Amino acid sequence: MEALLQTFTTGMKVCFVPFNLVLIFIGTLWGLIFGAVPGLTATMGVALAIPLTYGMNPFSGLILLSSIYIGAISGGFISAAMLNMPGTPSSIATTFDAYPMAQKGKASLALALGLMSSFFGGIVAVFLMIIATYTLAQFALKFGPFEYFALGLLAFAGCIGMMGGSIIKSTLGVIIGLLLATMGSDMLTGVKRLTFGIPDLVAGIDILPLLVGLFGISEIFMAIERKYQSVVPLEARKAKMGFKAVAEAARLIFSQPVNYVRSLIVGFVIGVFPGVGGATSGVVAYGLAKSGSKHPEQFGQGNPEGVIASEVANNATIAGALVPLLALGIPGDSVTAMMIGGFMIHGLFPGPLLFRDSPQYAYAIFAAQIIGNLMMVLLGILLMRFFIYTLSIRSYYLLPIVALSMVVGAFGLYNRVFDIWISLFFGFIGYLLRKIDFPLVPLITAFVLGPIVEKNLRQGLAFSDGSLMPLFTRPIALTLFVGAVVLFMLGVYVNRRPAKR
Numbered sequence: 001m002e003a004l005l006q007t008f009t010t011g012m013k014v015c016f017v018p019f020n021l022v023l024i025f026i027g028t029l030w031g032l033i034f035g036a037v038p039g040l041t042a043t044m045g046v047a048l049a050i051p052l053t054y055g056m057n058p059f060s061g062l063i064l065l066s067s068i069y070i071g072a073i074s075g076g077f078i079s080a081a082m083l084n085m086p087g088t089p090s091s092i093a094t095t096f097d098a099y100p101m102a103q104k105g106k107a108s109l110a111l112a113l114g115l116m117s118s119f120f121g122g123i124v125a126v127f128l129m130i131i132a133t134y135t136l137a138q139f140a141l142k143f144g145p146f147e148y149f150a151l152g153l154l155a156f157a158g159c160i161g162m163m164g165g166s167i168i169k170s171t172l173g174v175i176i177g178l179l180l181a182t183m184g185s186d187m188l189t190g191v192k193r194l195t196f197g198i199p200d201l202v203a204g205i206d207i208l209p210l211l212v213g214l215f216g217i218s219e220i221f222m223a224i225e226r227k228y229q230s231v232v233p234l235e236a237r238k239a240k241m242g243f244k245a246v247a248e249a250a251r252l253i254f255s256q257p258v259n260y261v262r263s264l265i266v267g268f269v270i271g272v273f274p275g276v277g278g279a280t281s282g283v284v285a286y287g288l289a290k291s292g293s294k295h296p297e298q299f300g301q302g303n304p305e306g307v308i309a310s311e312v313a314n315n316a317t318i319a320g321a322l323v324p325l326l327a328l329g330i331p332g333d334s335v336t337a338m339m340i341g342g343f344m345i346h347g348l349f350p351g352p353l354l355f356r357d358s359p360q361y362a363y364a365i366f367a368a369q370i371i372g373n374l375m376m377v378l379l380g381i382l383l384m385r386f387f388i389y390t391l392s393i394r395s396y397y398l399l400p401i402v403a404l405s406m407v408v409g410a411f412g413l414y415n416r417v418f419d420i421w422i423s424l425f426f427g428f429i430g431y432l433l434r435k436i437d438f439p440l441v442p443l444i445t446a447f448v449l450g451p452i453v454e455k456n457l458r459q460g461l462a463f464s465d466g467s468l469m470p471l472f473t474r475p476i477a478l479t480l481f482v483g484a485v486v487l488f489m490l491g492v493y494v495n496r497r498p499a500k501r
Contacts, residue, residue, distance in 0.1 A: 011363030014059050015371050024368060027064045028375045029383075031071020035078070036387045038085045040223070040398065042072030046338040047216030048402060050208060050345070051409025058346040058361060063368040065342045069335055070122060070372040073318055074380075077114030077311055078387050081107065090314035093286035097299065097306035104302050112249035113307045115380040120253055120260065121312035122373045125268050125319035130366050132272070136327035137362075140352035145460035146470045150480035152453035155330045157484035158273065159442035160491055167491055170442045177446025180205055187455060200418040209410040209422040210447065211341045214440055215334055216406045217427025220399050222434055246381060252304045253312075259289050259305055260312055267313030271320020271333075285313035319369065325350050326362050329452070330445065337444045349452075 014020060027049070034045035045068050053061030076091030081098035094114060101110040143151065160170040183194040184204025195201040253260055263285040270281040289309035290299045299306050317333075324330040329351030331337035343350050354362055380387075410423040430440060464470050471477050 010360050011365075011367035014360070014364045015063060015367040020060055020063050020368075021371075023060055023064045024067045024371050024375055025379075027067025028071040028372050029379055031068040031073075032075035032078075032376065032379060032383075032387060033071075033390055034068070035072040035075025035087045035091075037390055037398070038079050038083065038087055040087075040402070041219055042069060042088050042090075043215045043334045043338060044219045044402060045072045046335055046342075047212050047219075048405050048409065050211070050338065050341050051406075051412055053342055054345055054412070058348060059364050061342055061346060062339075062361060062365055065339050066365050066368040067372040067375070069318060069339070070315075070369065070376055071379075072335075073315060074115070074118040074122070074311075074376050075387065076314075077118065077307075078111065078384075081110040081114060082388060090282055090317065091310065093282040093310035094307055094314075096286065096310075097301070097303050100300065101302035101304070101307070106302065108245040109248060109304075110302075110307065111380075111384060112245035113252065113304055114311050115377060115384075116246060116249040116253055117308045117311035118315045119373055119377045121264055121267060121315035122318060122376075123370065124264060125271075125316035126366060126369045126373070128268050128316075129319035129323055129369070132323050133327045133362070133366075134355070136323065137352045137355040140328060141356055142476065143352065144474070144477075145456040145463065146474055146477040147480065148456040149453055149460060150471060150477045150484065151328060152449050152456070153484040154480045154487065155324075155328070155445060155449055156442070157487040157491075158330075159439075159445050160488060166437075169436075169438050170491075173439055173442035174446040177443040177448075178450045180210070180443075181447045181450030182454075187451065188458065200416070205422060206414070206419065207341045207344050207448065209419040210426055211338050211444065212406050212410045213423040213426025213428075214430040214444065215338055217403065217423060218430030218434055218440075220403050220406075221427065221431040223399055243381070253308055256305060256308060258292070259309055262288055262292070263309045263312040264316045267316030268320040270313075271317035272323050281313040281317045282310040285309040322365070322369075326354065326365065327352065329354075329449065331441065331448065334441055334444075337441060337448070340444075340448050 015024065030049070031042065031045055034040040035042060046065055049064055049068055053064055056064070073088060073090050076087035076089075077094050077098060079085045079087040080091040080094040081102045084095050084099040086092045086095055098110045098114060101107075101113075140151075156174045160167060160174060179194065181204075183201055185192055185202055192202060266285045266288065267281040270284065286299075286306055286309045289305050290296045293299065293303075293305055295303070321331075321333045321336050325336040325339065329340075329349060331340055340350065348354065348358065348361060350362075407420055407423055410419045411417065433440060460470060461467070471481060
């Protein structure tokens with residue numbers, strides 16, 4: 001525990017370096033804008049920032065990405081209250097009561113509730129994340145090759161079983177991700193695999209152009225198709241959020257301890273499961289708040305309980321999603337999948353070895369989460385009118401700039417035109433996959449974990465003379481393998497249930 005505290009203190013010191021404090025300010029502001037404006041998303045905001053971190057030191061780059069994540073998920077409540085449109089999918093349930101509240105002349109209270117619920121949900125969940133991540137990482141340090149192989153199977157099964165939707169599509173996503181991961185020279189023998197005679201593919205596909213294409217460019221295509229051209233009505237632009245509204249929002253939150261704690265736990269736990277996401281946690285927490293309320297008939301008419309439940313849960317999901325990323329190297333959602341790119345371009349790999357070899361980077365992220373939540377509240381109070389005005393910016397001005405920045409960022413990593421084509425190609429592929437509701441998180445999870453799983457399987461087979469028996473005789477490996485089977489079967493069961501049930 002003393003070592004944990006000492007390392008966390010080091011992380012705080014790094015964050016309080018003036019340059020890093022400025023990055024937290026910029027990242028949180030950046031995220032709030034991307035979260036507030038419909039058509040821009042948290043994934044898009046992080047995708048745009050990753051190339052910028054290449055010239056920074058690893059601490060500064062990861063701190064910037066963490067701050068954007070916080071701001072973007074939190075900012076969704078602004079458009080939810082003002083336009084009845086969730087700025088991010090995580091704020092879907094927030095629209096149910098925040099918008100009716102604003103329509104009744106309580107826009108300031110609706111905004112303050114969204115802001116303070118986001119803060120109290122995020123800040124407490126960070127401490128849960130620190131405990132859970134450190135404990136899980138210390139346990140994972142005992143892993144050998146077969147344990148890592150079984151952990152990879154567990155991650156794949158979790159993405160397939162817990163994503164919802166078609167099991168077949170999720171399984172195909174994992175298979176495609178594994179195939180993409182094998183492209184290039186074999187890590188042990190140097191044999192060329194799946195290069196199709198293209199010289200640029202000998203080195204494989206870099207994660208940054210792939211992420212920018214699948215999650216960034218494809219998101220822009222989807223935003224263009226949705227034709228978000230929302231303009232905040234003139235009277236709504238006058239809404240502001242003073243300290244009186246903030247104090248009233250805090251009072252309402254503290255007057256509902258059961259709703260708060262329940263939503264916090266729901267958001268954090270759901271965030272830990274790969275691929276589920278903040279949208280699910282917000283809706284689940286909202287449903288539980290309604291079923292446990294003394295006045296369920298008031299939900300959907302501007303009830304503060306609904307806003308609190310949704311925003312506490314979706315911000316707690318941020319910390320939950322970072323647990324599998326930092327402790328096991330498994331992305332919890334599309335944003336943490338993007339953040340893996342931020343690690344990898346600096347030669348870092350999230351997972352238990354990060355805590356063994358470079359724990360200071362993990363604790364810098366923890367500290368950035370705490371400071372970022374505080375910065376988010378400060379910016380929300382001081383600049384709320386500015387964020388409301390940003391909702392009136394036409395998307396046909398924003399999206400071309402964002403797209404150009406992403407493409408230039410992908411090119412700037414290695415100065416290869418080939419990476420631009422990779423980004424555009426996978427942007428188009430990602431768009432087509434989204435059109436058929438094909439989940440992208442299993443694909444990127446398999447792409448990231450594929451080389452690790454392959455490497456550990458081959459090492460394990462080399463140590464056991466080609467036998468897979470250690471997978472079933474080593475307790476931890478067997479437990480993880482059984483967990484993978486259970487998760488997969490659970491996904492099959494849930495997928496086959498009648499829709500009404």
